[in-house]
Amino acid sequence: MSLLQVKGVSMFFGGLAAISDVSFDIQKGDILGLIGPNGAGKTTMFNVVNGFYAPSRGEVFFKGKKISGLKPHQICKLGVARTFQVVKPLQRMSVLDNVIASAYLRVNNRGEAEDIAREKIKFTGLHDDVNVISKGLPLGKRKKLEIARALATQPEMLMLDESFAGLNPAELDESIEIIRKIKERGITIMIIEHHMKVIMAISDRIVVLSYGQKLAEGTPNEIGNNPLVVEAYLGEAESA
Amino acid sequence: MKRYLPLIILAILAVLPVIGLSTYMMHILILVIMWSVIGMSWNLLGGYCGQVSFGHAAYFGVGAYTAGVLYSKFDLSPWWGLPLCVVVVALFSLVLGFIVLRLRGPFFALATLASGEVMRITAENWVDFTGGTMGILIQRRTWVEKTWYFYIILIIAALTFFMIKKLVESKLGYYFVAIREDQDAAESLGINTTLYKTIALCISGVITGIAGAFYTNYMGYIDPHVVFALHDISIITIMIVMVGGVATFWGPYVGALIMVLLAEYIRSIPGLGAAHQTFFGILLIVIIIFLPNGIVGDFQKLKRLVGLRRASG
Ligand SMILES: Nc1ncnc2c1ncn2[C@@H]1O[C@H](COP(=O)(O)OP(=O)(O)OP(=O)(O)O)[C@@H](O)[C@H]1O
Ligand SMILES: [Mg+2]
Numbered sequence: 001m002s003l004l005q006v007k008g009v010s011m012f013f014g015g016l017a018a019i020s021d022v023s024f025d026i027q028k029g030d031i032l033g034l035i036g037p038n039g040a041g042k043t044t045m046f047n048v049v050n051g052f053y054a055p056s057r058g059e060v061f062f063k064g065k066k067i068s069g070l071k072p073h074q075i076c077k078l079g080v081a082r083t084f085q086v087v088k089p090l091q092r093m094s095v096l097d098n099v100i101a102s103a104y105l106r107v108n109n110r111g112e113a114e115d116i117a118r119e120k121i122k123f124t125g126l127h128d129d130v131n132v133i134s135k136g137l138p139l140g141k142r143k144k145l146e147i148a149r150a151l152a153t154q155p156e157m158l159m160l161d162e163s164f165a166g167l168n169p170a171e172l173d174e175s176i177e178i179i180r181k182i183k184e185r186g187i188t189i190m191i192i193e194h195h196m197k198v199i200m201a202i203s204d205r206i207v208v209l210s211y212g213q214k215l216a217e218g219t220p221n222e223i224g225n226n227p228l229v230v231e232a233y234l235g236e237a238e239s240a
Numbered sequence: 241m242k243r244y245l246p247l248i249i250l251a252i253l254a255v256l257p258v259i260g261l262s263t264y265m266m267h268i269l270i271l272v273i274m275w276s277v278i279g280m281s282w283n284l285l286g287g288y289c290g291q292v293s294f295g296h297a298a299y300f301g302v303g304a305y306t307a308g309v310l311y312s313k314f315d316l317s318p319w320w321g322l323p324l325c326v327v328v329v330a331l332f333s334l335v336l337g338f339i340v341l342r343l344r345g346p347f348f349a350l351a352t353l354a355s356g357e358v359m360r361i362t363a364e365n366w367v368d369f370t371g372g373t374m375g376i377l378i379q380r381r382t383w384v385e386k387t388w389y390f391y392i393i394l395i396i397a398a399l400t401f402f403m404i405k406k407l408v409e410s411k412l413g414y415y416f417v418a419i420r421e422d423q424d425a426a427e428s429l430g431i432n433t434t435l436y437k438t439i440a441l442c443i444s445g446v447i448t449g450i451a452g453a454f455y456t457n458y459m460g461y462i463d464p465h466v467v468f469a470l471h472d473i474s475i476i477t478i479m480i481v482m483v484g485g486v487a488t489f490w491g492p493y494v495g496a497l498i499m500v501l502l503a504e505y506i507r508s509i510p511g512l513g514a515a516h517q518t519f520f521g522i523l524l525i526v527i528i529i530f531l532p533n534g535i536v537g538d539f540q541k542l543k544r545l546v547g548l549r550r551a552s553g
Contacts (some may be wrong), residue, residue, distance in 0.1 A: 050428055076430035084428075090421035101418040104411045105430035115372070153430050 002027040003157055003188050004049070004080075006113050009058035009068075011044050011212075018044040020212045021058070024206075026157070031179070031189040033203035033220075035196075038136070040209040042192045043085055049190075051075040051104045062157070077105065081155035083146035084194070085162045089134035095145055096130045102152035116152055124148040124178055136160060140171045147178065157188040163193055200224065205229060208232075246405075257387045259488055266386035270458065272500045273393045274451050277400050279480040279492025281447035284404055286415065286478070287487035289440040290420025291341070294349050295356030297473035299445040302332050303452025305363060308376035311456075313369070318378055321453035329449030332441050335338040337441040341434065344423065353474070360468030376464025384459065389458050396454060400447055405489070409444070416440055417487075448477075471517055477521055483527055485534025494535050 002025035011019040026032045034042050047053045048059055051072040060068040067075050077171035096203040100110075107113050121127055121234045124144045129137065134145060143163050150158055164175050170194070179202055184187060193199045199206065200220045208215040208229050216226050223229055254275075257266065257425045278300065286292045306328045307321020340351040361369045370376070383389065407413055418426040427433045456462050467473065476499060484495025502523070506516040530545065531538040 052424070052428070071432070072424075072427045073430050074433045076428060082428055084425070087427035088422045090418050090425065092421060093417060097414070097417075101414045101426075101431075102429045104414055108411055110410070149429060 001028055002026060002061060005061040006045070006049070007058070007059050007061070009048055009060065010026075011041070011048055011053060011107035012056045017212050019048070019209075021057075022209065022212075022214045023058075024207045024214065024217055026188060026190060028188055029183070029186060030204040031183055031191060031202055033199040033206040034190060034192045034209065035194075035199055035206060036209035036215070039211075041212040042209055043161055044162055044212075045209070046082055046190075046192070048176070050080065050159065059220070076098050076153055076155075079154075080159065081150035081153045081157070082159035083143070083150050083161055083163055085165070087126045087139070087142045087146055089142055089145055091135040091139070092133060092135055094131050095126055095137070097153045098145060102149040102223075105153045117148075120151045121149040123151065123181070125174060143167065144175070144178075147182075151154055151182070151187075155187060157190065158182060160189065160191040160193075162192055162194065164198060167211050172198070176193045246401060246540040250394075253394055254391075257390055259321070266390055268391055268500060268504060270386060270390050272496050273390075273397045274458075275476075275480055275496035275500055276493045277393070277451045278448050278477050279484065279496050280400050280404055281444045281451075282477045283487065283492050284416070284447075285440045285444035287481060287491070288408060289416035289421065289437060291437060292349050292478075293352040293444075293474075294470075294478065295352035295354070295474055296444075296477045297356040297468045298336065298359045298468060298474050299329055299333065299354075299418060299448040300327050300452035300455070301356075301359055301363065301464070301468035303449025304456045304462045305370060305376075305452075307453040307456035308378070308462050309369065311378055312371060312376045317382075317537060318383040318453070318457050319382070321456060322450055324451045324473070325453045326446050327445045330403050332449075334438065334443035336445075337438045341437045343442060353444070353470070356468060356470060356474050360464045360470075361463035363468055370464065372481075373463060375461060375466070376456070378456065381460050382544065385549050389454075391456075393454055396450060408489075412436070412439065420487075476500050476520075479524055481534070482524060483534055485536030485538070488534060488536040491534050491536040500537070 003132060004026040007023050009019055009022050010017060018188035022045070022192050034045065036042055037156060044053070048055050048068065051067065051070050051074065054069050059066055062078055062080060065078070067078065093101070096117055099120055100113045103113040107116065121130055124147050126141060126148060127146055134142065147160065147163060159220065163170055167175060176198060179189065191199070203220055205218065206220055206223045207217045208223060215232060216223060216229050218226065258270065278296065282293065282296055303321070305317040305490040306325040310316045310321050311318040336355055340355060342350055343351050364373050415426070415431050418429070418431055419436060423433050452467060455467065479497035480499050481492055482492065482495070483498055485491030489547050503516060506512060506519055525549065527534065531542060535542060
């Protein structure tokens, strides 16, 4: 069954079509990789699915229910959580408090919220930093914090926007491991990523965007052998 | 020990009138406690929820006029203004919030500033209802002595203190701070930012309104210039919290104490008169530069600045 359906979505900013007529489905339990050159419209797609933007055209469905037009907090409550490419920690709060604030979405008392938060913090490997004020965290850990607090909302689908960018190789391996474990928990994932090796290794399906249009869709194998994609994107990325 | 500090302070304050303070001292104490209440309420909205209001005079004035109009138009005791203003100011906050909470940052601040001024001008011109610039004079004062006024504002302050403490430590408190730190992140983490900002505004407005209704009873006279004052209410409220410490628990108390004493002191210097605002302006600049987190928030730094470091061990 498709968990998320994006149907004919377009998003215009003034005259610019950041996304034009893009459709795809995500199956429950899958990891869908969303790739494309800079400015292709990937983050914009997240913002549409997450409710920051109402699409100019088209609709988005989650578990068969139309979610385009709802507010981000409503969509989050329905089970869609996201991270931000440009991280947005709650700066003057500790790591623990950041995650507790998210955990309160599903519970009302402090004890339960803290239990959920501590579990997610441990899961993402931030347990040594529980009491650190998040402003002082290095980038790699802030990216993990994004994931921890998204998970604390207990989502059915998680959207990761370049959670690996700027990480060193050791951190990269760790993060891939975290993604795999999230998948094992039955959470569906949509991930934007520039590291081709990562995306090829973890994705069940891949959607390629270019200049706001869907260029191709398929398994990692199909995408890797698609001449259009190789020309438009992979070749460029490989040589970079 | 620290846990019981609020109770200890409350107990000490409660016995103060018994030991027989002068009327003037009682007056100062009442003002300090009243301003702490206003400071606490501003701090909830501005300090914790990050919505910096330059127009708290609007709520103070609406509260004050609720009490005043009950007396002048309906011939009721202005004390009924205290419970009634909960409803009146809550409704007023909802309407105002609907307009100003759509705005963010400096735009929100400017809109609140305008709202205070709009209320003042409305009160000045709606003569039939408010008495206009003539104000409202309460002729039958309840007590001549200060003691009971003191206890009433002390009870209001104590209730406010414990309510805000509970609130800040609860889910609501987390949501307020999350909104302050990053509204977009908060929204995407499932927090209905519009709803929770409105809640913060209503609670803050109602508490300030209650202080306003108390003011009418205590002072016995209100006019639009006094209770909707930009400088003497809205700005002083912000200063109290800034001086004491934004988003700190004790900040509003320390700030209220310092500001009330300072205002009284400056007023006693001959030939200065309205120049007190200049002093407050300079004080604010000094605080922003040296103690951006206020006296409570930067207490360690303050101790270092005045060379008391050894005393702290
Ligand atoms: N709020 C906005 N207003 C105007 N233009 C926007 C807005 N958001 C995105 N854009 C434009 O839409 C296009 C797609 O941007 P988007 O951020 O979605 O790209 P992306 O695929 O995430 O790129 P990157 O890999 O660099 O993160 C860009 O040209 C961008 O400038
Ligand atoms: Mg992007």
